[in-house]
Amino acid sequence: MGATQQGSASADDLEAHRRFLNRYYRLTRPIYDVSRKYYLLGRDRLLDDLAREDWTTLVEIGPGTGRNLRKLSVSKPDAVLGGVEPCDEMLEHARARLPRAHLMHGFAETADYAELLGQPIERVMFSYSLSMIGAKGDALDAAYAALAPGGEVVVVDFADLQGLPGLAGRGLRRWLGWFHVTPLDPAPLVERSAVITYGPGRYYLIGRIRKPGG
Numbered sequence: 001m002g003a004t005q006q007g008s009a010s011a012d013d014l015e016a017h018r019r020f021l022n023r024y025y026r027l028t029r030p031i032y033d034v035s036r037k038y039y040l041l042g043r044d045r046l047l048d049d050l051a052r053e054d055w056t057t058l059v060e061i062g063p064g065t066g067r068n069l070r071k072l073s074v075s076k077p078d079a080v081l082g083g084v085e086p087c088d089e090m091l092e093h094a095r096a097r098l099p100r101a102h103l104m105h106g107f108a109e110t111a112d113y114a115e116l117l118g119q120p121i122e123r124v125m126f127s128y129s130l131s132m133i134g135a136k137g138d139a140l141d142a143a144y145a146a147l148a149p150g151g152e153v154v155v156v157d158f159a160d161l162q163g164l165p166g167l168a169g170r171g172l173r174r175w176l177g178w179f180h181v182t183p184l185d186p187a188p189l190v191e192r193s194a195v196i197t198y199g200p201g202r203y204y205l206i207g208r209i210r211k212p213g214g
């Protein structure tokens with residue numbers, strides 16, 4: 001399944017995506033945290049914001065190595081954390097690293113994770129996972145459905161890079177394409193009334209969709 005695909009994903013699409021992720025991350029997982037530090041920007045800004053907010057329960061979609069959940073477990077020791085991860089290689093690593101977290105195998109588009117933590121979910125976080133997900137609308141709708149009233153879906157991901165000089169922006173897009181990643185089209189966020197802020201050079205965006213109530 002290509003990262004630009006929209007609409008609903010079939011079971012065959014998802015299984016092919018799982019095979020791709022397993023092949024890809026089997027090779028890159030050992031150097032993942034060190035290498036991504038330099039280009040998955042905005043993650044720590046979002047984690048700092050989340051650390052200051054009042055919530056107890058959070059599920060990350062596509063936690064990968066568990067790097068973000070580990071940081072949150074330090075800044076919020078009482079938090080109940082979970083994750084939904086389709087890559088077997090990443091899931092196994094994250095489970096070993098975060099034995100207290102509630103981690104399940106699944107795809108953002110189809111997983112039913114409302115009961116994953118055994119209590120209402122106050123934050124669902126997508127950190128550089130939405131740009132890899134085919135059916136982005138389905139993934140955002142599933143996250144919103146799993147949220148407690150007053151909760152938020154929070155997204156950090158590549159933006160349109162428009163503030164970067166032409167050559168740098170084009171080169172970065174081409175390079176990301178080699179890894180099946182396309183900068184995020186904000187339309188699925190805008191359609192769901194997300195509040196969006198951009199990082200320097202529009203390199204990344206942070207989107208938040210709040211569920212009324214609570």
Ligand SMILES: C[S@@+](CC[C@H](N)C(=O)[O-])C[C@H]1O[C@@H](n2cnc3c(N)ncnc32)[C@H](O)[C@@H]1O
Nearest residue numbers: 021061062063064087107108127128129132133
């Ligand atoms: C670029 S990594 C980001 C990992 C981590 N969130 C971070 O910020 O370091 C993307 C993650 O999204 C996961 N992913 C890809 N497609 C997904 C899908 N359809 N549903 C849920 N997660 C997915 C990948 O397996 C991977 O763990």
